[in-house]
Amino acid sequence: MTASLFKAGSLSEADDGPLYLRLQSMIRSGIADGRLRPNDALPAERDLATNLGVSRVTVRKALRGLVDEGVLRQRHGSGTFVSRSADRIEQPLSRLTSFTEDMRSSGRVPGTRWLDRSTDRPSAEEATILGLPTGARVTRLSRLRLVDGDPVAIEAAVVPASAIPDPLRVDASLYDALAAAGMHPVRAVQRLAAISLGAAEAALLGVMPGAAAVAIERIAYLPDGSVIEFTRSHYRGDACDFVAELSLASQADGFEAAGPTMEG
Template sequence: MSDLFTPAAFADPNSGPLYLQLHRRIAEAIAAGDLRPGDSLPSEREMAALTGLSRVTVRKGVEALVASGQLVQKRGSGTFVAPQVERLEQALSLLTSFTEDMQRRGMQVESRWLARGLHTPAPEEVMALGLGANDRVARLERVRSSDGVPLAIERASLPARLLPDPETVDASLYAVLEARGNRPVRAVQRISAANLGPKDADLLGVATGAAGLRIERLSYLPSGQVVEFTRSLYRGDAYDFAVELKLAPEAERTS
């Protein structure tokens, strides 16, 4: 690492702005494996002393690498090479839970619970779930991880009459619903791009403003009753969503 931050490395005036030179040198070291996931970088002050660059220049170069997801900064701990995240492809044509999807891939699933309990529903929950004036709602909020890497934040709301004891949900919500005869059989999802705010970015271990995917799901029982209203945030660097498209029937194409 000592060669990475020598003043001689920044002596060529034709190599572009100094912060970009620093950015490029660190990025190339990560790509070459000289800096590995989890490795710590010198502090801003130390890096400035090693390179002969100003602290403002060092900060600008490091911030660009944090914004691109190559470095992560942990408050009170320092700056580290970001863990490599395997991109996952999920088919939009299958109604599966996060637990089922990860287990199908042979990956370990973990949940970090943020909240679960019964509440007075918010107006959007009343509308989405078709609740009455005196109905309660079960809320489940957790960070979903696989093999130790946080991938998504799930915030699920269900009618309390279908899930009167949300604290019984451990790993899979759908497993609990299925055991009670209330597993959804179809769902409507809306996916949109999002830039993660400070709180959600911290929960997912990425930089504030990092790209994410916002997914809203309404799931239905065979009767047509809404059983689940879930708002999830997925890491944009970890997920690809795929859907199969088929040619429309000829009658529809020519009408």
């Protein structure tokens, strides 16, 4: 089907306007009428440029714009694909639950590829955030998060080694391990920011360097107010939607945004 969509001369039949916008319109139309389906691979940039009689710069500009919009996704070394827009992972920001629990409750298959499980001395920043005494150690848990076999996030969590002295005790869920130790967090503060992925992170997530991502920094607390978890994460921008439910509180309380949902 992709061959018929990108046949020679087809771009000249599109609406007037800059060539890259006409190519974007053609791709959107192909998705709308079913000629391009989720996960379909587009021809290589060189082949598109040759077939359509345009420059590779035009093709690259068109594809990059659609990638930024989430219509397409690019995998480093593999090519450009139609996004699984209907399958985007929706993450509510109103519950403090585990990534594993969230994925299973939505009918997904969560997975983990461990990058690091170790104990170490904390950095000055980590010691301050976790409120650790001099000489204390931390357990580091870095992993690639998978959903239905696809990489969606890189998470690097740090917890006091006194809570989890053996990193191998953590399997799929950090919060399950904390709960087993009697230290399940009851609330968390989470900050989100838009970033572009560096080469190393992009390679792990299977996207092109510079791809859009959401950086998340989370600090989780125990009932007594002490910090039990400090996590930094990078989520693929083309894979996840973060949803917060807001309610109108009394004037005395003001507006209150829902709390964070995902664990490290």
